[in-house]
Amino acid sequence: MILFKEAAALSQYLHQQRIAGKTVGFVPTMGALHAGHLSLIRQSKQESDLTVCSIFVNPTQFNNASDFQHYPVTIEKDMELLLTENCDILFLPPVSEIYPPSHVKEQFDLGTLETVLEGAFRPGHFQGVCEVVNRLLQIVEPHRLFMGQKDYQQCMVIRRLLELTGRKELELRIGSTQRDGDGLALSSRNLRLNAEERQQAPALFKALSYIKNNQSKADLAKLTKEAAAQLEAEGFVVDYITVCNALTLQPLQSEAEPKIALVAATINNIRLIDNLPFN
Ligand code: AMP
Numbered sequence: 001m002i003l004f005k006e007a008a009a010l011s012q013y014l015h016q017q018r019i020a021g022k023t024v025g026f027v028p029t030m031g032a033l034h035a036g037h038l039s040l041i042r043q044s045k046q047e048s049d050l051t052v053c054s055i056f057v058n059p060t061q062f063n064n065a066s067d068f069q070h071y072p073v074t075i076e077k078d079m080e081l082l083l084t085e086n087c088d089i090l091f092l093p094p095v096s097e098i099y100p101p102s103h104v105k106e107q108f109d110l111g112t113l114e115t116v117l118e119g120a121f122r123p124g125h126f127q128g129v130c131e132v133v134n135r136l137l138q139i140v141e142p143h144r145l146f147m148g149q150k151d152y153q154q155c156m157v158i159r160r161l162l163e164l165t166g167r168k169e170l171e172l173r174i175g176s177t178q179r180d181g182d183g184l185a186l187s188s189r190n191l192r193l194n195a196e197e198r199q200q201a202p203a204l205f206k207a208l209s210y211i212k213n214n215q216s217k218a219d220l221a222k223l224t225k226e227a228a229a230q231l232e233a234e235g236f237v238v239d240y241i242t243v244c245n246a247l248t249l250q251p252l253q254s255e256a257e258p259k260i261a262l263v264a265a266t267i268n269n270i271r272l273i274d275n276l277p278f279n
Pocket of ligand 1: 036178179
């Protein structure tokens with residue numbers, strides 16, 4: 001695995017590789033790697049000649065200073081995991097390489113994606129995500145970009161970013177959500193859970209499954225209310241638990257629409273999200 005810390009050096013290297021006919025797959029991450037990240041690395045390795053993983057805890061996407069300060073950093077273990085997966089390139093830039101003085105902040109028109117769910121509860125978050133992904137894509141210029149369905153709304157935001165920036169050739173590949181045996185979606189933030197909170201955390205997936213599994217028996221409004229109550233009984237403060245149109249994330253208008261249940265809830269200041277498509 002080759003380690004790059006400088007954007008220009010990585011760009012130059014990848015430019016040569018593309019000229020030599022190699023395809024490049026890219027997996028952007030914020031580190032504290034787990035099997036969810038590694039599934040994306042594996043998918044990229046299968047579909048690309050060269051796989052680039054970036055680890056960068058992007059300050060501009062945190063709307064909560066404490067969340068940023070407490071974001072887990074496990075860089076040595078991350079490097080070992082990437083070596084085990086035979087990842088080709090690790091990009092580990094300092095903030096100054098991603099946001100040099102010449103960097104100009106853009107505003108991305110994300111439409112209603114920015115005003116619902118994560119957009120509503122984390123003002124500015126998706127602008128920060130677009131800012132960093134746009135910059136990383138300028139540096140890496142991959143053929144394929146690999147992201148996790150765990151961050152469902154983020155995948156939709158990135159699809160929109162690719163449209164807005166005219167990246168028609170770049171393929172966005174979405175990997176399925178990797179979970180622990182008890183259903184808890186793998187997340188770097190799970191590292192912050194103590195033993196008791198870890199026991200409570202699968203309640204998120206249970207609540208989503210409760211709605212999905214009972215959809216034919218009761219109306220969705222009733223089910224989501226009950227699911228929220230289940231989470232609160234486990235000690236969560238619920239930001240939202242809802243079922244909406246899986247293509248737009250707007251409220252449902254009819255029975256026939258594709259549906260997805262999504263949840264965001266906090267336990268002792270640790271905010272977790274999850275989702276479960278219905279079909
Ligand atoms: P992060 O390090 O949290 O920014 O995540 C980096 C990438 O890994 C994003 O595309 C996430 O959606 C993806 N990811 C995070 N958790 C999981 C998971 N449990 N299963 C699959 N992909 C995931």
